[in-house]
Amino acid sequence: MNFLNRYADTIYCIMRLVAGLLFACHGGQKLLGFPPGGHGPPAGTIMVLGAWIELVAGFMIALGLVTRIAALIASGEMAVAYFMAHASGGFFPIVNHGESAVLYCFVFLFIVFYGPGRLSIDALIGRGRAANTTV
Numbered sequence: 001m002n003f004l005n006r007y008a009d010t011i012y013c014i015m016r017l018v019a020g021l022l023f024a025c026h027g028g029q030k031l032l033g034f035p036p037g038g039h040g041p042p043a044g045t046i047m048v049l050g051a052w053i054e055l056v057a058g059f060m061i062a063l064g065l066v067t068r069i070a071a072l073i074a075s076g077e078m079a080v081a082y083f084m085a086h087a088s089g090g091f092f093p094i095v096n097h098g099e100s101a102v103l104y105c106f107v108f109l110f111i112v113f114y115g116p117g118r119l120s121i122d123a124l125i126g127r128g129r130a131a132n133t134t135v
Contacts, residue, residue, distance in 0.1 A: 013119035017062045024058025027051045053077045064120020075108035
């Protein structure tokens with residue numbers, strides 16, 4: 001299965017893009033009412049802060065811009081959201097409807113440690129810096 005290694009960067013970029021855009025959709029529903037559906041406008045300052053984190057960090061992760069910091073903040077926000085909104089509903093995430101929060105938390109934690117990948121704005125900025133320092 002080593003032949004699949006050549007696609008790893010591309011597939012990681014697609015995974016980062018999809019996870020980031022789906023996360024941004026959660027913030028978009030809460031703040032902008034788009035895409036339609038969702039829970040409506042958030043009530044309380046911590047909910048508004050969470051919605052902004054979802055929207056902004058989601059786009060940053062999708063684009064690969066300041067990816068590790070955005071993913072760390074998003075992962076932390078999902079951990080807090082799980083324990084504030086879901087954990088009281090039972091031990092298992094499938095029972096308390098917190099499986100998406102847990103999944104986002106660990107996907108973003110993986111992104112923190114893996115980094116933005118080659119196909120990202122961070123990588124483009126890094127290439128520019130590397131070229132400037134060698135000239």
